[in-house]
Amino acid sequence: MSKMTLTTEGDRYVVVTRRFAASPELVYRAHTEPELIKQWMLGPDGWTMPVCISEARPGGRIRYEWTDGTGAGFYLTGEYIELAPFTRTVHVERMHLPDPTPDNRVETRFEPQGTGTLMTMRMTLPDAKTRAAMLATGMEHGMEAGYVRLETMLGAPSAQR
Amino acid sequence: MELAEPFEMTQPAISRHLKVLEDAGLIARRVDGTRRPCRLQEEGMQPVEEWLVMLRKAMTRNFERLDKVLAALQAGRKRKGAK
Numbered sequence: 001m002s003k004m005t006l007t008t009e010g011d012r013y014v015v016v017t018r019r020f021a022a023s024p025e026l027v028y029r030a031h032t033e034p035e036l037i038k039q040w041m042l043g044p045d046g047w048t049m050p051v052c053i054s055e056a057r058p059g060g061r062i063r064y065e066w067t068d069g070t071g072a073g074f075y076l077t078g079e080y081i082e083l084a085p086f087t088r089t090v091h092v093e094r095m096h097l098p099d100p101t102p103d104n105r106v107e108t109r110f111e112p113q114g115t116g117t118l119m120t121m122r123m124t125l126p127d128a129k130t131r132a133a134m135l136a137t138g139m140e141h142g143m144e145a146g147y148v149r150l151e152t153m154l155g156a157p158s159a160q161r
Numbered sequence: 162m163e164l165a166e167p168f169e170m171t172q173p174a175i176s177r178h179l180k181v182l183e184d185a186g187l188i189a190r191r192v193d194g195t196r197r198p199c200r201l202q203e204e205g206m207q208p209v210e211e212w213l214v215m216l217r218k219a220m221t222r223n224f225e226r227l228d229k230v231l232a233a234l235q236a237g238r239k240r241k242g243a244k
Contacts, residue, residue, distance in 0.1 A: 004224060006217050008209075014216070018224050022231035030230055040226035043219045128185070131212040138215045 008125060016121045024110040027117045028086040031108060032056040042066070051075070056083055062091060074098070074137060086110055097137050101130040164199065 004018045020027050030036040034052040042049060043066065051065035062078035077100075078093030089108045094100045106123045126134065165175040179199060182188045188199045 004217075004221060006213065006220065008213070014213070016220060018220075020224075020228065020231055022235055026231050026234050027227075030227055030234070036230060036234075039230045041223055042226065043222065045222070125209075126212070128208060131208050135208070135212055135215060138219070 009122070012125055014123050014125050016123075018119050019113065020117045020119065021115070022117060023086075023115075024112050024117045025086040027119055028089075028110045032083070032089065037064070056080060056089075058082060062093060081105075095134065095137075097133045099133070101126060101133065 004016065006014065006016050009015050030040065032054055033056070034054045037054055038049040038052040041064065047066050047068050049064055049066055051063060053061055053063040055061050058080055060080040062080065063075065065073065065075040067073035074095060074097055076093055076095050078091050080089065080091045082088070082090040087110055090105065092103045092105050094103050102124075104124045104126065106121060108122075109120045111118045111120070164179070165172050168175065170178075179188065179190065183190055187202055189202050190197050190199050
């Protein structure tokens with residue numbers, strides 16, 4: 001399925017589009033209501049979001065905390081700037097790795113398309129230092145998932161013994 | 162010197178531009194007598210690509226999960242509507 005596109009716009013922005021088989025209202029709610037956000041915004045398998053604050057009003061706080069269940073984790077904080085229910089949100093966010101990354105302004109649009117929704121997110125392309133910090137964190141997580149897979153593979157033949 | 166020829170810029174100005182590219186990891190310069198040959202460092206561009214690949218992976222996985230969350234919400238609505 002190639003429902004998602006991810007492109008750079010100049011050397012400063014990243015634009016992501018994705019189609020969903022649900023109304024703009026539902027897609028918007030899934031991006032702004034904590035009980036829904038924590039069900040899907042998790043990154044690699046095995047991670048959870050035990051803390052999810054999303055105050056969907058101008059000036060409202062955002063705080064997402066992720067954990068892999070073995071003590072590793074990081075968090076993101078931010079603030080909502082504009083919200084137009086079920087069509088558009090603008091917020092700033094920063095990741096704490098553990099040093100805060102520069103503020104990233106994210107604009108998200110939800111447009112009806114047929115019986116579904118076309119979502120378009122436009123965000124700042126982080127600078128080299130931020131990308132390196134994010135990659136280092138991502139590597140840790142990716143490797144964690146890799147180890148689990150390896151253990152599963154190694155575990156399979158021994159179970160047959 | 163050779164790099165400066167096509168441009169209407171002074172040699173020191175060219176040097177400053179090259180310094181910026183070198184600091185960004187996009188070119189490498191070495192010393193060869195009085196010459197300072199430059200070469201492109203393609204790997205200097207790689208971190209952006211690597212980062213985009215990571216972002217694409219994370220978002221693809223997230224949105225697959227979101228598809229399921231949305232399907233469950235719609236199913237819940239239909240059940241309510243049927244009552």
